[in-house]
Amino acid sequence: MPYRIAICDDEPADAAYLKSVVTGWAARRGHIAEVTTFSSAERFLFRWEDDPAWDILLLDVEMGSMDGVTLARTIRRADHAVQIVFVTGYTDYIAEGYDVEALHYLVKPIDEAKLDAVLDRAAHRLHTGERRLELHTGGGLELVPISAIRWLDVHGNYVTVHTRDGDHTIKRSLSDLERELGDGFVRVGRGLIVNLDAVRRITRTTVRLDGGAELKLPRGGCELLNRAVIART
Known part of the structure; x- marks a missing residue:
């Protein structure tokens, strides 16, 4: 190395x-x-x-x-x-x-x-040790530990990476980031990726993450997340 x-x-x-x-x-x-x-x-x-x-x-x-x-x-x-x-x-x-x-x-x-x-x-x-995700933001290059990422969501042509230390908005496709994140992250619908380690509660319409964030799930998202969480146990 x-x-x-x-x-x-x-x-x-x-x-x-x-x-x-x-x-x-x-x-x-x-x-x-x-x-x-x-x-x-x-x-x-x-x-x-x-x-x-x-x-x-x-x-x-x-x-x-x-x-x-x-x-x-x-x-x-x-x-x-x-x-x-x-x-x-x-x-x-x-x-x-x-x-x-x-x-x-x-x-x-x-x-x-x-x-x-x-x-x-x-x-x-x-x-x-853990891998880091390279995020090229308006303020320069940020190196974010993978475990610090809670979820990612899409807004137009931009993706916001939500971490325990703050948010980073970048112009990249969600599919590219999904490939870099690898195991432990699940894509829910077209515009959301969730870190399974951060999941605390799943309902039919929402997922609650550690830290209190509650995200709206698309149709079918509840079943997909539940299967992914069960598969890790």
């Missing part, structure tokens, strides 16, 4: 060392890895806004005007799957890592064996 890995550290020597260790890890494990270094949080953020598809981030905590924790919070608002590892000379920030679901803290000077072990964990999580 190929990995895109970013190293964000304002100390050139530290960044170069991290890159050499990460590149060595990839070679030893037989992975293909694109490893890119950034000298500040702002430089990475500028790149990420146009190119958000990264797998692993190694972030120095203490940097210039934007620190690594602040950068991680920004990334986490849009991407819940990327693996974040903090690199720091201090242990004072460890509690803040829980807010951004950091995989690990590594304290400088970095031990090669420890970094290898952390990268192994990150690779395992990425390999076994």
